Amino acid sequence: MNKRLSYIDVFRGLGIIFMMMGHVGIWTEGSYYIHAFNMPMFFAASGFFYDHEKKKYNSFRNFIKNKARAIIIPYFVFGILFYVIDAVIYGAGIEKFLKLFWINTSGLSIVGAIWFLSAIFFVFVIYWGIDHAINNTFVKIVLVLLLFTIGYSIHQFFGIELPWALNQAMVGVLFYFIGDLSFRLQEQRFIKILFNMNYIATFILAIIGGILIFMNEEANIRTENYGIVPLFLINALLGMLVWINISKYIDRFFGKSFIGRFVQSVGRNSIVYLCLNQGIILLLLYIFNRGAIAGTISKAIVLVLSLICIYWLNETVDNTKFRIVFGKRWA
Template sequence: MERRIEFIDILKGLGIVLMVLGHLHLSNTLNRFIYAFHMPLFFIISGYLYRRPACLKNYSLKKVKVLMSPYLLWGCVYSVIAAILTPHFFISFWKSIVAVFFKGTYDLPVESALWFLPAMLWTSLFYALIDKTIYSNNKKVFVLILLTLLGCSWTNYIPFRLPLALDSALSAIGFYFIGHCVKEHKKVLELPERDLTAFMLVTVFIIIDGVLILKNNTLNIRAGIWGYIPLSYFNATIYTWIFYRIAVLIDRKLNFVKRTFLFIGYNSIIYLCINHLVLKMVMKVIKGKFFPLENYSYAIESLLIFICSILIMCLFVPVFTKTRFRFMFGK
């Protein structure tokens, strides 16, 4: 059990690193690749960790505390920051609060990935409700597919978004279901014991699915942008499996990086909430007069921003885990 949890934390750590890279906007091609699976990965992991709750009420209250407390607190923090950065404090603050509740944190100058928290809340609550109240597996699958299609199609046909990322949650509930199915049939995660065969199989999947990702339209769960829905689900699932295999490799053979990814994965909610804020501050410093990087390439500049941002976020983790600021993350 402990070993499996370490795999999960390493996988979450990899997902966080991909999220930060995606927020750097290095290139459209790289972003299309990262966005194709990095957020679905977290929904699949959560589905894998799902256990049918004994009491739906207690389960719901716990989820609200863990997910909505940091969302509301950090939403207020970013609303204040947004108001300070604009001339009209109260008007900007009000618009930012509206954005937090109704626009999935759009219109905030520092958005982070806060939208994921209410989306995960809705997804986990809907899934638990369906699992507890519908006893027929066929009916469960039908309802889950229906909700997924509703969420994925929402922005194509409806001129407004649902509050608190509800439409994003509906579109992602299928990923949650996939994670739960994988837990029930764990053998699908395994590969042949021979390392060469496993390596060749993973390589084939990386190439084939990489091409399919680039052929499909960009996936952005938060914005409600989907390509061909079945292909988007297929791509995200395959690359989550590929990164699971990378997590297994790190756990077994790369101890020098294992602790880093375990640390990031275990504290993933902190990185999720503060990454955009830290990135923007680091960009201001590195791209400003303090570091004159005119003679350096864009790649070196981006690498420096990425490394500095990750290090600063790692330094912030103890502030939010070992002090009174724990309350900002529902603890």
């Protein structure tokens, strides 16, 4: 089993915070920049924690059982819960409920972000099959690029949208593979240089990446908008590289502080935040919009309070048997 790396938790925690900023609407202009690498960073971070030595699961059945518990249980628990809330309060129709079982990348009740859970589930399954069937790295590269091409093409050229975000999963397999490969090669000199850039190099790369992002269309894996595909891939890689280095800085200098440990916790419990953030944000925005606090200030407060509320809920539930609803094992 892989040793957990705290800077990868920071990396994923920052990704969750970026996602919540978009849901709060605190920096709408920044979504153009964030969408270029935000979803790829989640796929890549998951690949970094892949079972590289193939020792964690002794069979495909156990692998599926583990992933279903960790991903499918929270998907349906919170998908159904928020559908019921949506139906009772807003009169949501049955079509929103049915989306949980088919095309789920739009139109879900309140917690639209859980589409990612079905996508990452497919990524896990597909990549497990690839990694256990093929040992040659070059063949793996060819295969994941082929899957990326299929995932991109079937919607862009044929208008086909597969159930449970399978289109997006095939795209995500490429970034998952990049995360896995980065872990395997992390002791190689070239990877060490890329993952340990100094401040100036990181800043220059961030500027270059930012310019290239705005040269492309606004990318969004959920909506399958990639713009110029080679530019999308370059921007995703540059964005992830910049933020992996920033994550290392945060972990190095603030990892033992409350803020550092908090961001690490967000990353370790990313599914909890994914499932709860939109519901809590909706409630808090409703409360603050009834008050006299200015828009941007209220949204900033809502973001902070949402993070704190979810942290408290996770800590409260984590020592009980109810933790299973977050995809965790029985206490």
